[in-house]
Amino acid sequence: MIHVEQLSKSFCDLRRxxxxxxxxxxxxxxxxxxxxxxxxxxxxxTTCLRILSTVLRPTGGFASIAGYDxxxxxxxxxxxxxxxxxxxxxxxxxxxxxxxxxxxxxxxxPEDRLQARLDELFTTLxxxxxxxxxxxxxxxxxxxxxxxxxTIIHDPPVMIFDxxxxxxxxLVARALLKTIASLKDLGKCIIFSTHIMRxxxxxxxxxxxxxxxxxxxEGSVAELERRYKQPDMEELFFDLIxxxxxxxxxxxx
Amino acid sequence: xxxWRNVSLIFHREVRDQLRDRRTLxxxxxLPLLLYPAxxxxxxxxxxxxxxxxxxxxxxxxxxxxxxxxxxxxxRFAERWFRKSSDRSSQAAASAAGKLIVxxxxxxxxxxxxxxxxxxxxxxxxxxxxxxxxxxENGEIQKKDNQRAGELFGSSGLxxxxxxxxxxxxxxxxxxxxxxxxHEGTGVSAEYPRPAIRKSPSPSIRRRMxxxxxxxxxxxxxxxxxxxx
Numbered sequence: 001m002i003h004v005e006q007l008s009k010s011f012c013d014l015r016r017x018x019x020x021x022x023x024x025x026x027x028x029x030x031x032x033x034x035x036x037x038x039x040x041x042x043x044x045x046t047t048c049l050r051i052l053s054t055v056l057r058p059t060g061g062f063a064s065i066a067g068y069d070x071x072x073x074x075x076x077x078x079x080x081x082x083x084x085x086x087x088x089x090x091x092x093x094x095x096x097x098x099x100x101x102x103x104x105x106x107x108x109x110p111e112d113r114l115q116a117r118l119d120e121l122f123t124t125l126x127x128x129x130x131x132x133x134x135x136x137x138x139x140x141x142x143x144x145x146x147x148x149x150x151t152i153i154h155d156p157p158v159m160i161f162d163x164x165x166x167x168x169x170x171l172v173a174r175a176l177l178k179t180i181a182s183l184k185d186l187g188k189c190i191i192f193s194t195h196i197m198r199x200x201x202x203x204x205x206x207x208x209x210x211x212x213x214x215x216x217x218e219g220s221v222a223e224l225e226r227r228y229k230q231p232d233m234e235e236l237f238f239d240l241i242x243x244x245x246x247x248x249x250x251x252x253x
Numbered sequence: 254x255x256x257w258r259n260v261s262l263i264f265h266r267e268v269r270d271q272l273r274d275r276r277t278l279x280x281x282x283x284l285p286l287l288l289y290p291a292x293x294x295x296x297x298x299x300x301x302x303x304x305x306x307x308x309x310x311x312x313x314x315x316x317x318x319x320x321x322x323x324x325x326x327x328x329r330f331a332e333r334w335f336r337k338s339s340d341r342s343s344q345a346a347a348s349a350a351g352k353l354i355v356x357x358x359x360x361x362x363x364x365x366x367x368x369x370x371x372x373x374x375x376x377x378x379x380x381x382x383x384x385x386x387x388x389x390e391n392g393e394i395q396k397k398d399n400q401r402a403g404e405l406f407g408s409s410g411l412x413x414x415x416x417x418x419x420x421x422x423x424x425x426x427x428x429x430x431x432x433x434x435x436h437e438g439t440g441v442s443a444e445y446p447r448p449a450i451r452k453s454p455s456p457s458i459r460r461r462m463x464x465x466x467x468x469x470x471x472x473x474x475x476x477x478x479x480x481x482x
Contacts, residue, residue: 093273094266105262134273 001066001158001189002029002052008060009047009213021047023213024061029191029206031157034184036204037193038237044213045193046085049162052191053083065158079107082151082159086166090146092136096127099135100149107154114153121149125179141172148179158189165199177203197233207233209240216240308353309366309373309410311382314417315357319425328355328366353412358383381409386416 009022022044029035037045050056052063054074062069068076090099097118104114122128125145130138138146144164151159161180165173181203184190192204200207201221208218217224217240221233230236271277310330318324323331330353335346356366356379366375388402406414 091266091270093270102262102266106259108258 001031002027002035002064002191004028004048004052004061004063006061007048007051007058007063009044009051009056010059020213022051022058025208025210025213025215026061027208027215027218029189031189032184032187033205034180034190034192034203036200036207037191037210038195038197038200038207038233039193039210040195040241042212043210045210046162047213048210049083049160049191049193052077053081053160054078079154080156080158082154082156083162084147084151084160084164085162086164086168088147088150090135090138090143090150092134094135095132096135096138096142096146096149097122097131099146100153103150104153109154117153117155121153125149140168141175144168144172144176145179148176152183156188159183159191161190161192163194164192165194165196173199197237201233209237211241211244214244216244308412309375309378310353310355310413310415311379311411312355312357312415312417313382313386314419314421315359315362317417317419317421319422325355325357328357328362328369329353330355356382378409378411381405382411382414385409385414389416 005026007022007025008020010018010020013019025044025048027035037048039045047056051058052065052070054070054077057071062071064070065077066080068080070077094102100121101114101118104117109117122131125148127142127145127149130142133142135143135146159180164180165176168176177199180190180192184205192199194200204221206218206220207224208215209224210216217228217236219227224230224236225232228236228239230239312318312325315325322333324334325331330350332346332350335349354366354369354373354375356363356375358379363375363379367373385402385405388398388405
């Protein structure tokens with residue numbers, strides 16, 4: 001469903017000169033799978049996800065989603081994905097229902113299908129209690145639910161979550177992770193970017209540890225712990241990052 | 254994907270968003286409806302007030318003014334002094350003359366001025382003008398006298414104070430005769446420019462007023478005229 005091959009992104013920065021944000025990254029994600037991108041701040045996670053969501057153009061390599069090249073068929077790719085990040089805002093002066101409906105219409109959904117999908121989503125995500133509440137009056141948890149509903153209103157086969165739990169309290173974050181897990185059960189292909197180890201351990205089927213634009217390791221959590229002989233993801237993560245810091249020439253996977 | 258349907262959707266969403274914002278609504282709809290008429294009315298009233306407010310001129314030594322040509326008609330300046338050669342209508346001159354109320358030290362002048370404008374405290378204004386005149390009646394005016402007279406004038410509420418010296422009418426007649434002799438046979442008119450009376454542009458000028466005192470000694474051919482510049 002998602003195929004990324006030798007994907008690179010470089011740009012010129014006045015202060016730092018030529019910067020490689022993404023360096024020949026490759027991975028594949030299948031339907032019904034949650035693929036975690038785990039890395040510290042500035043590792044290149046968001047750059048990778050922005051290329052996949054067609055917001056940025058790659059400077060090298062290839063990426064396709066549902067068979068569409070992200071560089072040459074951006075409109076088709078956007079129709080296939082739902083993108084949600086931790087700082088996705090919602091409109092203050094729109095109700096939950098209006099906002100989700102608005103995005104459904106922007107995706108070009110037929111009206112009858114849109115209304116049926118709205119009813120379904122509001123029931124599934126337990127949003128009927130605040131369907132007519134304005135965005136400015138919503139709690140953080142409500143906003144997060146609306147944000148999820150907005151992301152999946154057009155029922156995309158691929159979903160991209162870029163640090164969706166950042167800034168959320170434990171209860172809301174937990175509810176969000178549950179929702180993402182339920183989406184996996186629906187057969188969605190999910191990329192989940194984070195720097196929180198616990199979330200990766202709980203949620204992801206496979207993980208790629210990314211640092212300074214390069215993937216250092218990829219595999220399931222158990223497989224990686226076994227391969228690198230570490231007791232948990234946190235130890236594994238620090239081990240890999242520190243080794244790469246001391247010797248950047250260590251070949252990435 | 255950008256198409257007309259999406260453009261319309263976004264446009265309608267934005268309009269709805271603005272219409273739901275009470276602050277924006279107030280700023281774009283209610284405030285202009287209230288503010289602009291109020292501003293317009295205020296400005297109009299202000300300008301009318303400035304234009305219609307009668308201005309007061311005090312003339313001391315009015316008994317020294319010549320009978321012909323008469324400077325005053327009761328408590329107004331004579332219309333003829335406001336008539337321009339290009340303006341033959343007496344209406345404009347009457348209107349200009351009507352904006353000035355003259356209070357002189359002739360008997361009953363203050364009472365007549367008070368009758369013209371009941372809001373005017375004519376007697377008090379005359380007393381203030383006389384106080385100013387008392388300071389300036391000496392031939393040699395010291396700096397401190399000038400300053401004190403200036404302060405009194407500033408707080409007096411008077412637009413202009415004119416002090417006509419004794420013997421002014423006779424002096425004027427003598428000068429006229431001299432001019433007539435001088436111009437006899439030359440074809441040049443004996444008419445000569447007369448002093449113009451100007452009002453100050455606005456009361457704010459009051460603070461910046463300067464005193465014109467052309468004649469420190471008793472004048473030969475004109476009055477001491479103190480006015481705001």
